[in-house]
Amino acid sequence: MNNVIEIKGLTKDYGLGRGLFDINLSVREGEVFGLVGINGAGKTTMIRHLMGFLHSDSGKCSVMGMDCWSKSAEIKNAVGYIPGEISFPDVKSGIDFFKLQAEYMGMSGISRANELAERFNLDATARLKRMSKGMKQKSAIVNAFMSDSKVLLFDEGTTGLDPLMQKVFTDLVREEKLRGKTVFMSSHMFDELESVCDRVAFLKEGRIIDIIELSKIRGNERIKEYKIEFVNAEDYTSFLGHSFSVKRRQDEYRQVTINIPDDDINELFRVLSAFKVKYITQKPQTLETYFLEKYQRDAVTNTEVSQ
Amino acid sequence: MNGTLLKQTIKNNIGLWLILTLVQAFFIGAMVMGGKTPVSMTAMSYYALLPGLISAVYVIVTGNKLLAQQVDKGTMAYVLSTPVRRTTVALTQAFYFIGSLFAMFAIAGCTHIIAHRLGAGSISGDEVKAILLINAGLFMLNLALSGICYLASSVFNLSKYAIAVGGGIVGAMHLMSLMAKFNASFDWLKSFSVVTLFDIDSILAFSNQQVFSMTGHAAEAPDGTAFILKFCVLAVIGVVTYLLGSTLFAKRDLPL
Numbered sequence: 001m002n003n004v005i006e007i008k009g010l011t012k013d014y015g016l017g018r019g020l021f022d023i024n025l026s027v028r029e030g031e032v033f034g035l036v037g038i039n040g041a042g043k044t045t046m047i048r049h050l051m052g053f054l055h056s057d058s059g060k061c062s063v064m065g066m067d068c069w070s071k072s073a074e075i076k077n078a079v080g081y082i083p084g085e086i087s088f089p090d091v092k093s094g095i096d097f098f099k100l101q102a103e104y105m106g107m108s109g110i111s112r113a114n115e116l117a118e119r120f121n122l123d124a125t126a127r128l129k130r131m132s133k134g135m136k137q138k139s140a141i142v143n144a145f146m147s148d149s150k151v152l153l154f155d156e157g158t159t160g161l162d163p164l165m166q167k168v169f170t171d172l173v174r175e176e177k178l179r180g181k182t183v184f185m186s187s188h189m190f191d192e193l194e195s196v197c198d199r200v201a202f203l204k205e206g207r208i209i210d211i212i213e214l215s216k217i218r219g220n221e222r223i224k225e226y227k228i229e230f231v232n233a234e235d236y237t238s239f240l241g242h243s244f245s246v247k248r249r250q251d252e253y254r255q256v257t258i259n260i261p262d263d264d265i266n267e268l269f270r271v272l273s274a275f276k277v278k279y280i281t282q283k284p285q286t287l288e289t290y291f292l293e294k295y296q297r298d299a300v301t302n303t304e305v306s307q
Numbered sequence: 308m309n310g311t312l313l314k315q316t317i318k319n320n321i322g323l324w325l326i327l328t329l330v331q332a333f334f335i336g337a338m339v340m341g342g343k344t345p346v347s348m349t350a351m352s353y354y355a356l357l358p359g360l361i362s363a364v365y366v367i368v369t370g371n372k373l374l375a376q377q378v379d380k381g382t383m384a385y386v387l388s389t390p391v392r393r394t395t396v397a398l399t400q401a402f403y404f405i406g407s408l409f410a411m412f413a414i415a416g417c418t419h420i421i422a423h424r425l426g427a428g429s430i431s432g433d434e435v436k437a438i439l440l441i442n443a444g445l446f447m448l449n450l451a452l453s454g455i456c457y458l459a460s461s462v463f464n465l466s467k468y469a470i471a472v473g474g475g476i477v478g479a480m481h482l483m484s485l486m487a488k489f490n491a492s493f494d495w496l497k498s499f500s501v502v503t504l505f506d507i508d509s510i511l512a513f514s515n516q517q518v519f520s521m522t523g524h525a526a527e528a529p530d531g532t533a534f535i536l537k538f539c540v541l542a543v544i545g546v547v548t549y550l551l552g553s554t555l556f557a558k559r560d561l562p563l
Contacts, residue, residue, distance in 0.1 A: 051388065053561040073392040081388040083563060087381035090319045097385075103311045104389035143385070 004029045004151055004182040005050065009059035012045060020045050021206045022059070027184055032177050034193035035186040036291070037203035043186035044084050046203070047155045050184065051081060063151055077105075080144035084155035084186075086136045094124030094131070094139045098146060105147045113146040120168055133160035141169060145176070152176065154185035158192060170196045190288040202291055210294060217285055223261050225283045228272070230254045235275035242271055257283070308399050309391050316403045320369050327365050328411045331358055332418040339422040346437045347516045349419070350507050354441050355488070358415065359502060362408070362449050363481055367474040369407070370456025373400040374556060375469035384563035397461060397553035404457060405549070408449045416442035437514035441507060444534065447541040448505040452477045454548030461556035504541050509534035 005027035012019045020042045027033040035043050048054045049061050052072025061068045063075045091097050098113040117124040122138040131139065137160040144152060152173075158166045173183055173196045187193050193200050194214065202210045225247065230236040236254040240246065248257040260268055272280070338344060338353055374397070377383040386396055419438045424430045459473030484502035486493040497503045511518045512531035 048561075048563065051563070053384075053387065053563045055558075055560055072387075073390050073395075076388060076390040079388070081384070083381060083384040083388075085381045087384075089315065089382045089385055091315075100311070100315065101385060101389065104309075104386065104391055106390075 002029045003027065004031075005033070005061070005063055005184055007046075007049075007059070007061040010046070010049060010056050010061055011058045012049065012054060012056050014045075017205060018042075019206050020049075020056075023206075023208060025201060025208065025211065027182055029182055030177060030180050031199065032173060032183040032185070032197045034197035034200035035184070035203055036188065036190065036193055036200055036287075037186075038188065041203040042206040043203055044155050045206075047084075047153055047184070047186060050153055051079070078150045080147055080149035080152045082140050082144045082154045082157040086140045088128045088136070088139070091128065093127055094122065094135075094142075097128060097139060098124065098143060101143050102146070107147060110146065112148065113142050116142040116145055116172075119172070120165060134162065134165070137161055138165065145172065150181060152181055152183045152185075154183070156187055157185060158187070158189070166192060190286065190291070194287040200287060202294070210291075212287075212290065214287070217287055217290055223259050225257060225259055225285070226268070226280060227255060227257045227283055228280045229278040230256075231276040231278050235277075239271065239275060244268070244271075254278075308402055309395050312386060312391065312396060312399045313403060316373070316400060320372060320403065320407065323365060323368060324407050324411065327361050328414055331361055331411070331415045335415060335419045336422045339419060340426045343427045344423070345517065346423070346434050346441075346514075347511050347518060350437070350441060350511055350516075354445070355507055356485075358412075358445050359448065359481060359484075359505070362411065362445065363452065363477050365411070366408075366449055366453045366456050367470065367477055369404060370453060370460045370473050371466055371469045373404060373457065373460055374552075375460040375463050376466045378464050378561055378563065379466045381563060383561065387561070387563060393557040394553060397556040401457060401549050401553060404453050405450060405545075408453060409446055412442040412446040412449075415445075433515045437511055437516050440510045440514060440534075444505045444507070444510060444538065447538050447545070448502060450545035451501050451504075451541040451548070452480070454545040454552070458548040458552040458555075461552035462559065464562055501541065501544060504537040506534040506537050509537075 003026040005025075007023050007025050010023040011021055013021070018040065023046065025033075035046065037043055045054065049056055050063060050068050052068045052075065055069055064078055066075050068075060088097055089100060091100055094117070095110070098110045102108075102110050102113070113124070117138070120138045120142065122135060122142065124139065124142070126135065128136070128139070137158070141157060144154070144157070158169050161169060170192060173185075177183060177196075183196075185193070185197075194217075197214055200212055200214060201208050202212070228239070230239065231254075233254060236251075236256070240249070240256065244258045244260060246256055247259050250256070258268075334353060334357060335349070338349055374383075377386075383396075387393065416439050419442070420430060420435055423434065423438070455476050456469075456473035459476075460469045463469040463472070480500040480502045483493075483496040483500040487495075487497040487500070487503065506529075508518050508529040509531060512529045513534065518529055
């Protein structure tokens with residue numbers, strides 16, 4: 001498949017360690033790519049480069065083979081964008097805003113915008129100035145999707161949405177992916193990225209420290225975590241006598257959390273069959289736990305290096 | 308040029324333009340309609356002072372609104388997320404700015420001519436020439452001053468800086484010109500202000516109108532062609548600042 005978004009050696013140094021440093025990544029056609037990182041990590045700066053708002057110090061980025069800086073206007077024929085900060089042009093209502101944008105885009109009508117507004121339960125006839133944060137965000141989302149662009153760039157596209165609407169948003173992203181759209185989205189909400197992204201890049205201090213395929217995290221990891229509670233203390237102690245890799249013990253509740261490779265799962269069941277088990281539950285690895293562990297590991301490595 | 312953007316820009320700026328244009332028309336009408344008021348009289352008591360200050364308000368406020376304020380607020384993101392080039396945005400805004408100033412003084416000039424005709428009962432060809440040239444001069448002056456504000460508006464991300472620099476320069480130039488006009492010991496300030504390039508005396512002499520000094524005595528005959536070169540200087544300042552502003556806006560980083 002073709003790479004729709006290509007970033008090569010992108011560097012933008014704002015001084016004091018802020019900015020972006022030697023970013024390399026490519027996003028395939030039809031892929032949903034997530035960008036995660038704390039505030040100030042460089043997510044917005046990266047998206048602004050893709051939009052042609054910022055000029056890199058060195059390195060290049062392109063969308064559909066067109067350079068993001070020199071061809072920034074042409075690229076917009078294929079790009080839908082949700083800016084990180086929503087501030088609408090000076091028009092009255094949401095509908096007027098969609099009409100204005102449709103006119104700039106050379107679109108014939110705003111029927112798709114109306115459909116999307118309905119889907120997001122947005123009253124687009126309301127005055128923009130009176131809109132709540134959530135309504136404004138919905139208007140910006142509708143605007144980004146209404147032109148049916150091939151590439152979608154979202155800078156924290158769901159801020160201000162309630163969980164129900166976040167679900168509508170992620171459903172929509174998934175549908176668009178099936179229709180062949182390429183999505184590049186930043187967020188600091190792991191669960192949002194986890195539910196839609198194919199890959200997620202972790203940005204820290206302007207550098208990509210990891211890119212992870214989500215299929216590897218979504219229950220496909222070889223070593224899984226199980227939590228078991230026993231009915232009585234004897235079984236609990238007796239179980240601990242076996243050589244399972246124990247991650248956490250909660251003696252007062254007779255609960256134990258173990259890590260176990262898929263190959264040994266039958267051994268676990270054999271052992272457990274002799275005991276009275278209250279419950280057993282698998283704790284899926286989440287993007288969040290993955291990155292938190294990774295982050296802590298990096299922090300430890302860094303301290304070791306500095307010592 | 309982009310028609311959609313132009314429409315949007317007109318909609319957002321026409322209010323202030325209309326008020327200030329009407330204020331000027333009202334002042335001229337009120338001064339001239341009453342009876343025979345020689346053009347040179349109006350020039351001294353009105354043109355030398357008020358239109359410059361009124362248009363300065365328009366130039367400073369509008370200059371900021373056209374670019375810097377939209378970058379500051381972030382609304383510019385929506386135009387630029389469509390296939391409209393930055394250069395097109397910059398030139399459309401420049402077209403509106405220059406066009407609106409031209410219309411402002413065209414209306415002022417026509418109002419003066421009509422009011423003069425009604426008040427004095429007749430108007431000579433020289434008087435029409437003087438009125439049109441004075442308003443053309445105000446347009447040229449504002450072309451240069453709006454260019455300065457436009458340039459400031461195109462390079463700053465924050466409204467407050469665009470207003471401080473653009474408005475500061477325009478305000479300072481008007482102030483220096485006023486001080487030089489009212490107090491001879493500040494005459495040297497003239498050479499720092501582009502406002503003095505709007506040479507009413509020269510225009511009046513060129514149109515065979517009597518020229519008064521500020522004290523009301525007949526002044527020594529001014530050079531009737533000096534204003535032409537000064538118009539050219541104002542035009543050059545305008546063209547350079549607008550072109551520079553548009554180019555810089557197309558090339559700089561925008562935090563959108």
